[in-house]
Amino acid sequence: MVVFALTYHSCRVSLRVHQNPIGKTNEEHVNSVPKIIAQRLLLGLLTLFVVSIIIFTAVNMLPGDFAQAILGQSATPEAVAAIRRDLGLDQPPITRYFTWLAGVLQGDLGTSFAQANFASFVGEDSGTRTTVADQIAPRIKNTLFLAGVTAVIAVPFAIGLGILAALYRNSAFDKVSNVFTLTSISSPEFFVAYILILFLAVLNPWLPSLSNIYDGMAFSDRLEKTMLPALALTLVVTAHMMRMTRAAIINLLASPYIEMARLKGMKPMRVIVHHALPNALAPIINVVALNLAYLVTGVVVVEVVFVYPGVGQLFVDSVKIRDIPVVQACCLIFAAVYILLNLLADILSILSNPRLRHPK
Amino acid sequence: MITLLWIIGGLLALLAISWVLRKLAQVVSGNKPLFRDMPLAVAFGYVLGVVVLAFGVWLWFQPNAVFFRWFVQGLAISVVAAYAFRLLGRTIGTKATKKAFRQMPLTASFGFLVILIYAICAIFAGVLAPYGQAEVFQNVNVLPGGNPATGGDPAHLLGTDQIGRDLLTRLIYGAQNTVGIAFATVCLAFLVGGSLGFLAAVFGGWLDNILSRIVDVLMAIPSLIFALLLMTIASAWAGSQQWLLTVYMVLIIALIDSTRVFRLARAVGQSIVVMDYIEAAKLRGEGLGYLIFREILPNATAPLLAELGLRFCFVFLTISALSFLGIGIQPPLADWGTMVRDLAQFINFAAFSPLAAALPLMAAGAIALLTVAVNFVVDWMLHKSSGLKE
Numbered sequence: 001m002v003v004f005a006l007t008y009h010s011c012r013v014s015l016r017v018h019q020n021p022i023g024k025t026n027e028e029h030v031n032s033v034p035k036i037i038a039q040r041l042l043l044g045l046l047t048l049f050v051v052s053i054i055i056f057t058a059v060n061m062l063p064g065d066f067a068q069a070i071l072g073q074s075a076t077p078e079a080v081a082a083i084r085r086d087l088g089l090d091q092p093p094i095t096r097y098f099t100w101l102a103g104v105l106q107g108d109l110g111t112s113f114a115q116a117n118f119a120s121f122v123g124e125d126s127g128t129r130t131t132v133a134d135q136i137a138p139r140i141k142n143t144l145f146l147a148g149v150t151a152v153i154a155v156p157f158a159i160g161l162g163i164l165a166a167l168y169r170n171s172a173f174d175k176v177s178n179v180f181t182l183t184s185i186s187s188p189e190f191f192v193a194y195i196l197i198l199f200l201a202v203l204n205p206w207l208p209s210l211s212n213i214y215d216g217m218a219f220s221d222r223l224e225k226t227m228l229p230a231l232a233l234t235l236v237v238t239a240h241m242m243r244m245t246r247a248a249i250i251n252l253l254a255s256p257y258i259e260m261a262r263l264k265g266m267k268p269m270r271v272i273v274h275h276a277l278p279n280a281l282a283p284i285i286n287v288v289a290l291n292l293a294y295l296v297t298g299v300v301v302v303e304v305v306f307v308y309p310g311v312g313q314l315f316v317d318s319v320k321i322r323d324i325p326v327v328q329a330c331c332l333i334f335a336a337v338y339i340l341l342n343l344l345a346d347i348l349s350i351l352s353n354p355r356l357r358h359p360k
Numbered sequence: 361m362i363t364l365l366w367i368i369g370g371l372l373a374l375l376a377i378s379w380v381l382r383k384l385a386q387v388v389s390g391n392k393p394l395f396r397d398m399p400l401a402v403a404f405g406y407v408l409g410v411v412v413l414a415f416g417v418w419l420w421f422q423p424n425a426v427f428f429r430w431f432v433q434g435l436a437i438s439v440v441a442a443y444a445f446r447l448l449g450r451t452i453g454t455k456a457t458k459k460a461f462r463q464m465p466l467t468a469s470f471g472f473l474v475i476l477i478y479a480i481c482a483i484f485a486g487v488l489a490p491y492g493q494a495e496v497f498q499n500v501n502v503l504p505g506g507n508p509a510t511g512g513d514p515a516h517l518l519g520t521d522q523i524g525r526d527l528l529t530r531l532i533y534g535a536q537n538t539v540g541i542a543f544a545t546v547c548l549a550f551l552v553g554g555s556l557g558f559l560a561a562v563f564g565g566w567l568d569n570i571l572s573r574i575v576d577v578l579m580a581i582p583s584l585i586f587a588l589l590l591m592t593i594a595s596a597w598a599g600s601q602q603w604l605l606t607v608y609m610v611l612i613i614a615l616i617d618s619t620r621v622f623r624l625a626r627a628v629g630q631s632i633v634v635m636d637y638i639e640a641a642k643l644r645g646e647g648l649g650y651l652i653f654r655e656i657l658p659n660a661t662a663p664l665l666a667e668l669g670l671r672f673c674f675v676f677l678t679i680s681a682l683s684f685l686g687i688g689i690q691p692p693l694a695d696w697g698t699m700v701r702d703l704a705q706f707i708n709f710a711a712f713s714p715l716a717a718a719l720p721l722m723a724a725g726a727i728a729l730l731t732v733a734v735n736f737v738v739d740w741m742l743h744k745s746s747g748l749k750e
Contacts, residue, residue, distance in 0.1 A: 047580045054577065058589055062596050173405060179467070182739070186731035188677050190684050190700055191724035194707055198427070198717060202710045206363075268399070297584040301681050305704075315585075316685050319592045327592050334585040342580075 037347055044343040051335050052104075056097050059328050104332065109133045110325035112318075132329045136311060140333070142213055143303070143310035147295050149223065149230040150237070155288055158238040162245025162284075167272055169250060181239035189298055193232040193305040200228060211308040229306040236298050237291045244287040248280040282352040289345030296338050375400070378407040426714040442470035464740065471736035478730055481535035491526045493533035494692035500524040504715045511713075518719065521702060527719060530694035534726065538683070538695040542676040545610045546617070549675065550668060553618030557625025558652050558660075561633050572626070575619045583616050587678060591687045602690035609679070609688060617675055624667050628660045662745050669738035673731045680727045699723035 084090050091099070103110065109132035165174045184192065201209035211225045252258060253276060261271045300312035307313070311330055318326035382403040385395040419425045420432065446469035449461030461469065481488060491497075497520055503511035504519040504527070512519065518527040560568040578586075594608035632638065633656070641655050682688030683697025691698070703720040710717035 047577065050577045051580055054581070055589065058593060062593055168402070168405070171405075172409070182735055183728070183732050186673060186735050187728040188680050188684070188697075188724060188731075190681070191721070191728045194700070194704065194720060194724060198707050198710055198721070202708055202717070203424075203427070269401070293582075297582045300584060300588070301684065304685060315588065316687075319588050319595075319685075319687055322592055322596055324592070327589060331581075331585055331589045335581045338582045338585075339580055 033350065036350055040343060040346050040350070044339055048336060048339055051339065052101060052332060053097070055328060055331050055335070056100060059324055060093060062324065104329075107133055109136065109329040112323055112326050132325050135314065135326065136329060136333070138215065139309060139311045139314050142308065143299060143312065145222070146226055146229055146233070146303070146308060146310060147292070147299065149226050150233040150295060151292060153230060154234040154238050154241065154291075157234065158241035159245050159284065159288075161238070162242040163249065163272060163277070165242065165246040166249035166253070166276075167268055169246070177242070181243055184235050184239045185243075189232065189236055189301040190305050192235050193229070193302055196228055196232050196235075197305075200231075209306065211306045213309055226308075229302050229308050232302050232305070233295060233298055236302075237294060240294075241284075241287055241291050245280070245284050248283040248287075249276050252276045252280050282349050285352055286345045286349040289341055289348060293338050293341035293345070296334050296341070374407055374411065375404055378403040381407065424711075427710075427718075430714075430718070438470055439466065442466050442473055445469050445473040463744070467736040468740035471733040471740070474729060474733035475737065478535055478539060478733075481532055482539050483536075485533050485536040489529040489532040491529045493525075493529055493537075493694040495525065495529070497524040497526065503713055504719060505713075518722075519716070525694075527699075527703075530699060531696075531723065531726065533694040534696040534699060534723065537689060537693045538680065538697070538727070539676070539730065541606065541610060541689060541695075542672060542679050545614050545679065546668065546672045546675045548610065548614035549617040549621055549671065550664075552614065553621025554625045554664065555652075556618070557622040558629045558656055560622070560626045561629025562648065562651060562656070568626070571622065575622050578616070578619045579623075583674075584678060584681060586616055587612055587682060588685075588687065591682065595687070605690050606688075606693070609682065613675055613678055613682075617671055617678075620674075621667065621671060624663065625660070628663050629656055632656050632659050662741075666738050666742050669734050669741075673734050676727065676731060696723040696727050 089096070100110075112132050112135055161177065165177050168174055197209045200207050207228045208225055209228060211229055213222055213225055217225075249272060253272075258271060258275055261275045262268075266275075299310065300315060302308070303310045303312035304316055311333060314326065315330035315334070317323075318330065379400060382395060382398060382400065386392075389395055416428075416432075419428050422428075443466065446461055446464055446466065449464075449469065449472075450458055453461075464472075485493075497516070499513060499516075500520055500522055502513045502516050502519040504517065505512040506514045506517045508514070516526050516528070518531065520526055521530075556571055560571045590612045591605075591609060594612060595605055598604040598608060638651065638655055641651055646655075679688055680695075680697035683695050684701050686698070686701060688697055689695040700720045700723045703723065706716045706719055707721075708717075
């Protein structure tokens with residue numbers, strides 16, 4: 001019985017949201033908050049460290065090595081050896097790993113194959129954008145902008161709809177929104193994106209379907225070009241946040257103090273906003289943070305659809321041309337953001353637990 | 361900006377109208393409890409519903425709202441088909457299936473019907489499709505519709521793509537390839553994740569610890585990102601052999617998704633392992649294989665089956681996303697993700713040829729429809745089994 005209830009819950013939850021990889025927050029009522037948070041932070045850093053090892057190992061499983069990849073088939077052995085020495089490829093893997101890690105920590109992500117020429121490897125940089133960091137830095141800004149716009153639209157929208165669905169549960173509104181959210185959870189991102197393009201850009205030319213964003217653009221222009229990708233991402237993440245908000249509030253509605261508030265003659269909206277919502281905040285904050293982490297993955301496909309110049313698009317392009325340093329760097333960035341947001345979800349849910357904040 | 365103001369103004373006007381209507385209803389009906397206790401928000405909801413309905417009717421009669429009409433027709437057809445399928449299931453079959461169909465909501469019977477149609481398409485693709493999936497024809501970019509006057513060709517009902525492959529054929533073969541590969545992947549993921557999860561649950565101790573930590577770390581990397589990283593390496597290994605890349609993709613996604621299966625199998629297994637009947641079986645001297653296959657597995661079928669459905673959705677979406685990005689299933693195999701990418705530019709012609717614009721949406725919709733159908737069925741299964749146990 002218990003098994004079933006548990007799996008039922010976890011199945012509904014696991015739809016679209018990955019379980020929190022960092023840890024669980026039960027059985028910790030005895031510890032103090034700062035100690036738990038310190039533990040979580042340490043665990044998060046450890047996870048990040050191990051993930052960097054995995055990424056490094058995976059990249060080193062490539063057949064051949066960087067030097068051959070740069071120079072191609074017809075390279076002379078001397079040239080290959082020179083580059084190998086220059087990049088430190090003749091060192092043992094552990095040394096190379098720590099050199100790479102030290103570089104990453106200082107913001108040096110290596111040199112991109114696609115942009116590179118021989119000169120840039122022997123130290124005579126021609127001044128063009130050849131390092132990975134130069135390529136990624138402006139794109140991170142764009143991606144963060146897209147994610148930010150999405151969050152600003154999606155979070156209030158999802159929580160508002162969730163509260164409404166909880167308030168009028170089992171009504172026609174609730175059922176329609178249930179089918180609608182289930183459908184948008186199940187649709188691939190590009191389906192949602194192309195439907196939006198069809199209706200908002202092609203049939204009714206209200207918004208631009210290509211997000212050609214460049215530096216020095218006016219904020220309003222930039223916002224207009226970001227709108228369609230942000231809407232597509234909103235549709236993808238809203239559904240899940242809304243379902244969780246609804247479930248968290250309905251869960252609480254069965255408790256005695258809500259019954260009491262209702263019997264006092266309070267209005268249903270007030271019962272929910274003043275009595276249920278504060279206690280449902282912990283799971284809601286958690287699911288918001290997890291969904292922002294999910295945006296990290298969703299952003300890749302959506303950026304490709306709208307040709308949005310973000311990290312996701314760069315990542316996919318580099319995967320296609322096997323530009324390993326860029327792939328490695330993008331992967332590390334995505335994983336780091338994902339882990340940090342999960343960590344944030346974890347810490348916020350600890351902080352919003354009143355039993356932990358006010359120990360006896 | 362002006363549009364936004366109009367929308368807000370319209371909603372405020374609706375709010376005022378609903379307040380007036382509620383007042384009117386209270387006066388006319390002599391303060392019946394239904395109207396007396398109705399919150400303004402509910403009245404607003406009713407008015408909004410009526411307005412949306414009226415807008416829908418108005419839109420239906422607009423000459424260029426082709427997609428809306430298709431959408432409504434499609435919805436109506438699926439409701440009727442789901443109803444008919446449920447009726448059929450209630451009259452034909454064994455006692456148990458008849459009973460199941462009697463209790464089934466319309467969404468679940470729709471899900472079953474869709475899954476059945478996809479299965480038939482996938483298994484009999486060679487018979488159903490008019491041509492071979494890699495067959496290339498002379499006339500390229502034939503528009504769909506089959507009418508020569510509008511750039512169609514009766515031999516190619518849905519037209520051909522830019523190198524002259526029949527799109528109807530590729531849509532049907534897509535069921536075989538995309539769904540088949542996703543199904544194989546999910547089976548592999550369950551085999552690996554499920555068996556390791558049960559082993560971890562039964563043995564516990566260091567094996568459980570090591571496996572769980574590995575899974576924790578693997579799950580800390582977002583799955584699509586990890587898949588893309590590994591696919592880069594796989595494409596270097598596969599070289600020019602495209603079929604090998606597809607095999608690598610199956611292995612990579614199975615590995616990534618088996619971590620999620622492991623988590624569930626371990627959790628379910630652990631709650632079963634502490635039961636008395638497992639203790640009894642151990643004392644009887646039963647071996648490990650007997651314990652896992654005869655004692656644990658039968659009791660873990662229901663949650664695992666539900667997970668199988670959801671996991672299939674995830675794998676299916678991941679494979680489609682990879683193919684859409686151009687790194688998944690490789691040509692000459694026909695698949696829906698690649699079709700969406702190849703046909704995407706047709707969307708820009710929606711005003712001139714709605715059918716052509718619908719082509720990429722058809723491929724993407726085929727993916728969405730199957731996922732929705734599986735979700736509906738899983739939803740019902742979980743609801744049923746949790747309802748029975750309470």
